[in-house]
Amino acid sequence: MLSREEEMEVLGKLGLTKVTSRRGFLKLGAAAGVSVAAVSAFGGIVKAAGFNASTSGLVIMTNAKGMILADPTRCVGCRRCELACTEFNDGKSQPSIARVQVGRNYNFGPKGMQGSFWSGEGEFGDFRIVQDTCKQCPHPVPCATACPQGAIVADAETGARVVDSSKCIGCGLCTGACPWEMIHVDPDTHKATKCFLCGECASACPTGALRMVPWRDTTKNTPPRQAAMKVIGAGSVQQACAPCHVKPQ
Amino acid sequence: MATYGGWTGKTLRVNLSTGKITVEDTIERYKDYLGGTGLGYKVLWDEVPAGTKAFDEANKIIFGVGPLTGTGAPSGGRVSITAISPTPWPVELVATGHMGGHWGAELKFAGWDNVIIEGKADKPVWLSIVDDKVEIKDASQIWGNGIYRATQQILEEIGPEGHVAAIGQAGENLVRMSVVMNDMSHSAGAGMGAVMGSKNLKAIGVRGTGAVRIAADKAEWRDYIKYIISIMGANNSHAVPSTPQPWAEYYNPGSRWLARKGLFWGAANPPIETGECSAYDVNRIGFRSFLGVMYLGPLAERFTVRQGGCHSCPIRCMTHMNVPSVQEKWGVNGYAANTCGGWGARSFFKSFPDGSQGMSSIEAAVLGSKLADDYGVWNNYGLMQSDLVYAYYRGYVKAKLGKKEYDSYDWKKYEAGDPGFLMDLYKRIAYKDGELGTMLAEGSGRMAEKWGFGQDYFTDHDIVYWKMGHPKHHSAEDAGQVGVLINMMYNRDPQCHSHTNLVRNGLPLKVQKQIAEKLFGSGDAVDAVNNYTPMNRYKAVFAKWSLLRKELDDSLTLCNWMYPFSGSPLKERGYVGDDDLESKLYSLATGDQKSKEEMDLLAERIFNLHRALTIRDWGTKEMRALHDTAPEWIFEWPPDKAPFTPGHYKMDRGDIELAKNMLYTELGWDGATGAPTRYTYERLGLKDVADKLEASGLL
Numbered sequence: 001m002l003s004r005e006e007e008m009e010v011l012g013k014l015g016l017t018k019v020t021s022r023r024g025f026l027k028l029g030a031a032a033g034v035s036v037a038a039v040s041a042f043g044g045i046v047k048a049a050g051f052n053a054s055t056s057g058l059v060i061m062t063n064a065k066g067m068i069l070a071d072p073t074r075c076v077g078c079r080r081c082e083l084a085c086t087e088f089n090d091g092k093s094q095p096s097i098a099r100v101q102v103g104r105n106y107n108f109g110p111k112g113m114q115g116s117f118w119s120g121e122g123e124f125g126d127f128r129i130v131q132d133t134c135k136q137c138p139h140p141v142p143c144a145t146a147c148p149q150g151a152i153v154a155d156a157e158t159g160a161r162v163v164d165s166s167k168c169i170g171c172g173l174c175t176g177a178c179p180w181e182m183i184h185v186d187p188d189t190h191k192a193t194k195c196f197l198c199g200e201c202a203s204a205c206p207t208g209a210l211r212m213v214p215w216r217d218t219t220k221n222t223p224p225r226q227a228a229m230k231v232i233g234a235g236s237v238q239q240a241c242a243p244c245h246v247k248p249q
Numbered sequence: 250m251a252t253y254g255g256w257t258g259k260t261l262r263v264n265l266s267t268g269k270i271t272v273e274d275t276i277e278r279y280k281d282y283l284g285g286t287g288l289g290y291k292v293l294w295d296e297v298p299a300g301t302k303a304f305d306e307a308n309k310i311i312f313g314v315g316p317l318t319g320t321g322a323p324s325g326g327r328v329s330i331t332a333i334s335p336t337p338w339p340v341e342l343v344a345t346g347h348m349g350g351h352w353g354a355e356l357k358f359a360g361w362d363n364v365i366i367e368g369k370a371d372k373p374v375w376l377s378i379v380d381d382k383v384e385i386k387d388a389s390q391i392w393g394n395g396i397y398r399a400t401q402q403i404l405e406e407i408g409p410e411g412h413v414a415a416i417g418q419a420g421e422n423l424v425r426m427s428v429v430m431n432d433m434s435h436s437a438g439a440g441m442g443a444v445m446g447s448k449n450l451k452a453i454g455v456r457g458t459g460a461v462r463i464a465a466d467k468a469e470w471r472d473y474i475k476y477i478i479s480i481m482g483a484n485n486s487h488a489v490p491s492t493p494q495p496w497a498e499y500y501n502p503g504s505r506w507l508a509r510k511g512l513f514w515g516a517a518n519p520p521i522e523t524g525e526c527s528a529y530d531v532n533r534i535g536f537r538s539f540l541g542v543m544y545l546g547p548l549a550e551r552f553t554v555r556q557g558g559c560h561s562c563p564i565r566c567m568t569h570m571n572v573p574s575v576q577e578k579w580g581v582n583g584y585a586a587n588t589c590g591g592w593g594a595r596s597f598f599k600s601f602p603d604g605s606q607g608m609s610s611i612e613a614a615v616l617g618s619k620l621a622d623d624y625g626v627w628n629n630y631g632l633m634q635s636d637l638v639y640a641y642y643r644g645y646v647k648a649k650l651g652k653k654e655y656d657s658y659d660w661k662k663y664e665a666g667d668p669g670f671l672m673d674l675y676k677r678i679a680y681k682d683g684e685l686g687t688m689l690a691e692g693s694g695r696m697a698e699k700w701g702f703g704q705d706y707f708t709d710h711d712i713v714y715w716k717m718g719h720p721k722h723h724s725a726e727d728a729g730q731v732g733v734l735i736n737m738m739y740n741r742d743p744q745c746h747s748h749t750n751l752v753r754n755g756l757p758l759k760v761q762k763q764i765a766e767k768l769f770g771s772g773d774a775v776d777a778v779n780n781y782t783p784m785n786r787y788k789a790v791f792a793k794w795s796l797l798r799k800e801l802d803d804s805l806t807l808c809n810w811m812y813p814f815s816g817s818p819l820k821e822r823g824y825v826g827d828d829d830l831e832s833k834l835y836s837l838a839t840g841d842q843k844s845k846e847e848m849d850l851l852a853e854r855i856f857n858l859h860r861a862l863t864i865r866d867w868g869t870k871e872m873r874a875l876h877d878t879a880p881e882w883i884f885e886w887p888p889d890k891a892p893f894t895p896g897h898y899k900m901d902r903g904d905i906e907l908a909k910n911m912l913y914t915e916l917g918w919d920g921a922t923g924a925p926t927r928y929t930y931e932r933l934g935l936k937d938v939a940d941k942l943e944a945s946g947l948l
Contacts, residue, residue: 073517076535076565077557079351083321086460087474091467093320094460095358104410106351107432112409117397118582123433124397127554127569127584188460200471206478206535206563 010214011066059240060144060152064136064159066197067215068100074209075129079103084204090186090193097184099195100210101132110225131210134182134195135219136161140241143194146177146231151192159215160197168192177231179224254464255316255838256284261361261383263376265448266306266368270383275362280841281934284315286345287804287855288363289331293343294858294938296367299865299945303335303440304423304447312356312364312414312453315805319357319461319560321474322834323481324808326559328353328414328437333866335425335440336629337740338694338718343862344741346429346437347803349559352412358457370449375415379407379456388451392421395623396430403454415452416442417625419679423447424690426627426678434567434586434618435559438627439741440692464840473837477830478531480817482506484538484566484588486750488816488824496527498820501755505566506818507539514539515551516571528818534563541568544592545614546606557586564811572615574608579672585615592618594671596634599642601666613668620671624679630742632693632720635712637674645700646685654683694718710882715742717876723749725883725898729781730908731774733900734792737877737909740863744809747795747802751815752778760824764815768828769794780895784904789911794849800859801831801852853916854933857925861938864924870947873923877909924948 082098095103108114109121110130121128137143141161144152151167152174154160163183170190174183183194202210232238252258253276260273275284282291289311301307310332317325326349334344356364359380366376370385373392377384386406391399396417403413412431419427420442427442445451463470482488483506490497491504508523523536535556541549552572556565567588575583594617595601601609621628628634640646641663647655662670677686688696693714697706707714715721715736722742724732727749735745751761752775762772765787774787794813802809814826832848835841843851864870883900884892892901913920917929927948930939942948 073519073555074521076555078535078562078565079560080321080323080563083561084471084474087321087463088467088471091470092460092462093358094458096458103351106410107404107412108409113401113404117401118584123557123586124401125584126571127557127586187458203532205532206565208532 007213011212059139059237060141060154060161061139062154062159063138064154064161064197064215066158066160066212067136067218068133068195068197068199068202069211069213070131070133071209071211072128072130074207075102075131076207076209077102077106077123077129078206079106080204080206081131081201081210084200088200089198092188097186097193099134099182099193100201101182102129105130105132110223132180132182132225133210134161135180135217135222136195136197136215137219138217142177142179142228143174143183145237146173146229146233148173148233150234150236152194155196158197161194162196163192163194165189165191173229173231173233176226176229179226179228180222181225253316253839253841254462255320255835256280256362257357257360257459257461259361260363260365261378262365262367263383263385264368265366265370265374265385265450268385270385279363281851282855283801283804283851284318284362285313285327285329285804285806286331286800286859287851288313289329289345290343290855290858290862292365293331293333294862294865297333300868301333301866303333303341303444306369308333308444308447309365309367310441310444310448312366313804313806314353314356314362316839317805317807317834319354320463320838321470321561322807322838323474323477324559324562324564324811325806326351326354326561327803327806327808329803329806330429330437330441332441332444334741335423335443336692336718338692339698340867342740342866343859344439344739345744345803346439346441347744348414348429348431348435348437349562349808350412350432350435351560352414352431352435352455353806354560355412355455355457357461358459359455360457360459364453366445366448366450369447373449373451375403375452375454376450377403377407377454379411380458391451393418396625397433397623399452400433403452407454407456411454411456413452413454415625416445417623417679419443419625419627419690420446421451422679422681422690424626424679424681425692425695426629426633426690428625428627430622430625434591434622436591436622436625436627438629440627442625442627463838465837470837473833477827477834478534478563480814480819480822480827481534481564481811482528482537482754482816482818484540484564484810485746485753486811486814486816486826487753487755488818489755490526491755494525494527496525496529497818499755499757503753504755505540505543506537506755507543508533508536512539512542513550514553514555516554521555531563535565538564538566539568540566540588541570544589545611548606548608548611552611554584558588559808562808562811566810570615572611575612575615575619578612579616579669581616581619581672583615585618587614587618590628590630591621593628593631593634594618594621596631597637597671597674598663598666599638609666609668613666613671616668617671617675620675624675626675626678629693630720630722632712632714633689635714635720636689636693636696639702639706639712640696640700643703645702649688649700650684654685657683658685692718693720708881708885710886715880716878717741721880725900727778728752729776729788729898730784730900730905731788731792731795733879733883733905734789734908734912735795737879738796739859743799745795745799746809747798747813747815748791750811750813751775754816756816756824761816763823764825765791767825768815779898781893781898781900783893783901784908784911786911789908789915792912793915796856797849797852798831800855801848804852804855805831805835807831807834850933854935857916857929857933857935858938860925861930861935861942864947865942865945868947870922870924870942873909873913873921877923879905
């Protein structure tokens with residue numbers, strides 16, 4: 001386990017402290033769940049593969065540098081994370097499009113109502129409240145791959161999978177592609193919106209139950225919320241996939 | 250018309266008699282009353298005829314939230330439910346029930362500022378609000394069920410993310426001592442459950458996906474929210490930890506800031522240490538207020554899963570426990586959540602075999618809270634428990650119940666302190682089963698009247714009866730004359746915490762006096778708890794400020810269990826809070842710029858409207874003699890001590906009369922009657938109220 005200082009050092013090496021310190025995010029929780037060695041090794045892989053987040057084009061091959069990690073045992077269900085996310089970024093309070101989702105799990109947990117009270121999670125179950133956060137998926141990134149506009153790209157600085165609003169047309173195909181329902185279309189702007197690692201949610205958490213940590217792959221061990229559509233959005237994306245995924249005729 | 254942030258702009262009106270659903274413009278009709286209690290009083294004044302009784306079809310019940318509900322304004326998750334209440338005794342008068350949870354925020358996200366319910370359905374119904382789709386639905390399959398089951402049935406229809414405010418069997422059966430409940434354990438008392446029941450309204454289920462817009466620049470809003478959280482203390486704005494901690498200059502064992510090294514959420518998996526929560530670590534603020542161990546003793550630590558509470562509040566005052574033996578012994582699920590009074594079923598028993606902080610006490614607290622929250626029974630801030638203890642041990646129960654009914658209770662179990670007794674008791678209260686169940690359901694005043702309780706019931710300090718069928722709530726034992734005055738002003742226990750948030754914040758008296766000097770003009774406004782000095786003008790200023798901020802908070806809505814922030818845990822601020830938070834939050838969220846003084850004037854209008862409603866519906870302006878009363882025990886207990894003896898809260902009769910004079914002067918009320926004067930009504934923009942009262946001879 002890393003101390004807070006060590007965690008900050010790691011995030012610093014990954015270029016994430018610029019974001020976090022700008023946002024007053026220096027008071028992180030206790031320790032990250034990854035080792036320095038693993039991060040270093042991962043960094044080496046990225047470098048060796050020669051990918052650059054800013055030039056990844058239509059198909060995102062690089063991993064994000066950070067992620068928001070949730071600890072449900074510490075979650076107290078206040079939903080200040082949802083408020084910070086939408087108020088500080090969008091100027092309105094709107095949990096339904098928040099880039100961190102707690103309210104939908106508040107009553108019964110991610111599985112919803114299980115036929116009776118007390119048998120599941122949440123306020124009406126064993127009190128466990130699960131915070132859903134964006135996994136910043138590794139390749140293939142479902143939301144990005146599904147976008148017919150190529151509007152979901154890796155941020156040059158952090159590698160976060162972000163929506164380029166100038167390209168987004170609000171079609172919502174991405175919302176059906178994310179197995180964890182972590183991307184939404186804002187009904188006011190008609191643009192898709194998803195986590196871009198600003199860290200506001202973690203900064204707002206009164207129990208340190210959300211933390212910005214170096215990225216690791218949590219897609220394999222988090223049950224999906226929906227049977228996601230496997231969408232390949234645009235012809236150009238399909239072409240980009242072909243060299244690796246289509247056998248030469 | 251200008252558009253504002255904060256409010257959604259739409260108020261929902263549902264007439265259950267006609268089935269008509271209408272939409273009103275919040276800004277146009279109610280902006281000057283903000284929302285919450287302000288809007289509730291306004292609707293009752295304008296629309297409900299004088300003298301209407303709680304269960305009359307003409308009564309209306311208003312679910313009020315405000316411009317700050319659903320925003321990130323810290324501790325903004327409250328709902329104020331206002332109606333002519335069945336609990337004030339001997340006259341049914343205006344009162345409010347208050348609940349937190351997530352229902353109020355969800356209502357805003359659905360696009361509604363308030364819900365006004367009028368009329369009476371001819372058969373059981375529930376109200377479905379899914380964004381702008383509002384429907385009155387048949388509740389025949391839900392009626393008769395407890396709140397948990399009813400909530401589940403409704404969430405099956407509107408979706409598991411929704412929030413439901415429902416009544417249990419108690420509300421259906423017009424039990425005066427009943428609640429409206431949301432999110433499992435957030436209840437609003439004062440008989441609001443029975444008012445819903447009288448209208449055949451089982452529940453209001455809400456699902457909202459929309460937005461509450463913030464008028465201010467988002468960076469400015471962010472900075473202000475962060476600032477507020479940086480100066481917050483613990484529950485009830487307690488400003489120091491309860492144990493010595495390296496970062497803290499002061500500590501106070503009475504503080505609700507209970508987190509410390511070695512204190513765990515013991516039933517979390519894995520257990521989580523609350524630890525030292527420095528005032529500067531805003532990412533640990535949610536660990537500070539571990540009230541379970543304060544109320545239930547150290548054993549509660551082992552059963553605590555986590556803390557919880559309301560939407561948007563970083564102060565998690567509600568202890569969530571799992572006590573498996575409750576399930577094993579009585580078949581009632583052992584997951585229970587409550588903050589303070591909700592654990593009070595223990596007090597039905599005089600003692601427990603294993604002491605006041607043993608396992609039986611915890612089981613009684615958990616079992617009682619689950620039963621009360623499912624049946625929807627209100628404990629009248631603990632007075633219901635005192636009533637049973639008094640009636641049983643003074644022989645009233647035996648004398649008033651027929652032999653058959655008396656023998657049908659297991660009194661051996663009761664005397665032995667067996668929590669299982671509650672299984673029988675709560676059911677009989679909820680169904681008004683028999684004489685005892687009916688009387689406890691009717692509430693303290695009506696029970697005392699019908700059974701002819703002795704004078705000792707009203708004068709015994711242990712029973713804590715205050716007036717009008719209700720108990721004390723932060724009275725002389727917290728704030729001397731200020732507490733007494735505040736407890737006189739409402740038709741139920743006052744639900745005001747502005748004063749106790751200062752005098753009980755744990756800071757040394759000299760610091761509290763410095764704060765009081767800033768807020769009220771002199772440090773003489775506050776005394777050490779239970780070491781009181783005679784009345785002075787500054788105490789009247791303190792009392793007025795407390796009352797007005799209570800109404801302001803209940804209208805905006807902000808939690809009056811935290812606001813107003815008189816103190817703060819920050820040494821560099823001289824431990825001074827910020828008196829301007831309500832007005833600044835309001836201005837930023839809505840875009841309607843108002844100063845603290847302007848907001849206090851709005852609050853004063855709201856408070857005076859409550860007074861006018863009380864006068865109108867009681868049909869008398871003799872408030873000083875009939876309404877603003879205090880129980881004998883504050884003047885008589887202990888018998889061998891003089892008033893103002895250190896270590897006691899004994900008050901002096903002449904001094905309290907002086908206190909009333911001074912408060913009336915501050916409020917601009919007539920000294921002889923305690924009624925607001927025409928000048929005061931007009932100063933507050935309530936000329937029409939004065940005119941109507943004058944026409945009825947009540948001015």
